Every structure is written in structure tokens, then in C-alpha cells.
Amino acid sequence: VSCREHLAQLREHQEELEQLGAVVLGVSFEEPSVIAGFAERESLPYPILSDPERRAYRVFGLERGATAQVWSPNAVRSYARGLLRGRLPRLPRADIAQLGGDFVLDWQGRVVYEYRSEESADRPAIESLLDAVRAADNRP
């Protein structure tokens, strides 16, 4: 799924995530004005933080993809689904090759779950993220 679809899936589970005491943080390397417009359009209940130099991306080992990873069949299908819903992609002004990923930190800030996208439309199943959050509340 695309980032947009992935965030929408997380939004649908926001209540459960809140009940688990979890904080959801999006991270983007786009300009703050682009991020703000995106967050408003998508009605996101959690913040999208900015990492313009992609330092956090590097700390978490997230790399740029090769062409075949960026324009994978899954990615093309994802864009096609968006077009069918009347959603025109924005002309890229940022690096389209940067891959994403999902991580869960436990209450002590330890990384207890990591998922680095293999290609641009590759995201973890929401249920696996929720399982990781449940396990992350591992206080003694």
C-alpha cells in the first residue's frame, strides 16, 4: 500500500492505539508546508514530524531504493488505485527514491519492532504493528 493508504489504516485504529497508550509519529523529509497540507487533507489524528536532512532515516537504516523498488508493480497498482479514486499524484519535488519503514519503540525507548520497506508500496500489516505495540507495553 502507499504511505497515504498506510496512514489511513493507522487512522482507523487510532482509538485502539490510544487505549494501548501508544503515540504515533509520522516522519517526513518533505518541506513543512507540504507536510502541513498533507496532514490536513488526510485528517490525520497524529503529527507528521519533519526530518529534512534525513538524519533519522539514516539512524534507522532507511535507504534510497533502486528504480525497480521505486516503480514496483505494487507501487504502480497503488498509484492506479489512487487515480481511480480521482486522486492525482503531485509532481515530485522531493526524492522519490527514499524508502520508508515502520518501527515500534517500547516505553523505555528500545526498538522492539522494525520493518524496512523492500519497495515503495511495501508496508507492514497493521495487525503486526498492533501486536508489536501490545508487546511494547512490557513494564515489569
Place this chain on the structure above:
Amino acid sequence: VTNDYPDVLDVELLDQQGQFVHLGDFLGHPVVLVFLRWLG
């Protein structure tokens, strides 16, 4: 997961008001971090 992220709590990000936020600010809660691609 091998917890090989020595600098994770020092990771510095900017919120939508341009203020610095550190991942260490969220200690005490599970945190789901979603790194995005370009916002097409």
C-alpha cells in the same frame, strides 16, 4: 530485533510549529514511528 540503535533517543525532528522534538520526549509510551516516502 537486535536493539542496535544507540542514538535513538537523541533523534531530533521538527514539529509542525518548527520546534525540535526528540524521541526521548516520548519515554513512557510505546511509540509507532512511520517513516514516509515522498508525499505524492
